[in-house]
Amino acid sequence: MASQWTPFMSIIYLESKDNAKIKHLRGLIEQQSFRKKQKQTVLEGTHLCLSWLQEQRKIISLFTTEVALKHADFEKIIDIYQGAIFVISESLYRDLSTLGTTLACLAVIDLPQSSQAIDFKKDTLILENIQDPGNVGTLLRSAAAANIKQVVCTKGSASLWSPRVLRAGMGAHFSLYTFENIELDMILEQFDIPVFVTSSHHATNLYDQDLTKPCVWILGNEGQGASEYALSHAQAITIPQPGGQESLNVAIAGSICFFEMVRQRQ
Structure with a gap:
């Protein structure tokens, strides 16, 4: 027409x-x-x-x-x-x-302007120094699909509203509350809900966690992983990999975590 x-x-x-x-x-x-x-x-x-x-x-x-x-x-x-x-x-x-x-x-x-403050009792995704625009956009898309509405990015992460991240997010941004350039040590201890951080070392099994209530997910840098601060202030969890690979792509790992949460809440 x-x-x-x-x-x-x-x-x-x-x-x-x-x-x-x-x-x-x-x-x-x-x-x-x-x-x-x-x-x-x-x-x-x-x-x-x-x-x-x-x-x-x-x-x-x-x-x-x-x-x-x-x-x-x-x-x-x-x-x-x-x-x-x-x-x-x-x-x-x-x-x-x-x-x-x-x-x-x-x-x-x-750029959207919001007076919304971080809600420390709501499901939250924290991206800690994730630099690849494709990974950031994919994580926003997966978070939105899993009904995580709040996303926090630390300094060093790819700009959420860059054209490349927007492209990878496929419109997920438009249903999310986003916060950028946040210092992790300024907010993490304010959360009144469980905080999980993905790690391939000294971590407990993702599938042993109770994810039925609101929680926080911290995903770290593609190469270096989460910071020592994040690891010492959150419950480290790992995704079993019986095939023996050293690690998963951060966007894949995050998506697995989000949808295990969804599965438990069904």
Whole structure:
């Protein structure tokens, strides 16, 4: 079905990579410091953009190509979005995009601002110095699916609202309360619920734990694991690996923990 174009919507063609709007878009995609300064980020792909709009949230500006403009998936977005659409060349889109070959869709949004405080009695995921955007996004996606609504990131972790983490999260961000750049020693002892940390050494079996009540999960750095502080202030648990591998990918390990919790609560 064709989109219903409104008189409030305009299409603006941008040809130069030196255009101010293109420079602004590139800065948001490539530089965390620029995202922080502008308090904005970029959603990439039609799935993320549509999910954002369906949450009744605002897109500041929308970029696409002439070919994508006529695509059915993009038309679903412009049926909801009310604003200018900036059309760029296919080559410029490929230069800007982090996704490679995909339907052209880049949306600038304001970073969500919340006065919500950390709830120390609620199921919580703590990411301690997890640096890979794919791992961070996958963990947010698994946490949201397991009904963990609160995610805390320490300094050193990948920026939650970077385009790459957003891409890996597939919209999970939009249903979560997130907190970034938190010092672990400032919050951990305030939790009034069990706190678990994954470890491959000196830990008890995940499947021996009672996970039927709210708890905290700490997942540590991909290479070094959790910090000594985390290990000394939480119950270390391990996932049995009868195949004999040294360790699991952190996103896989976290997902296993979350869904053992879900299983016990069914």
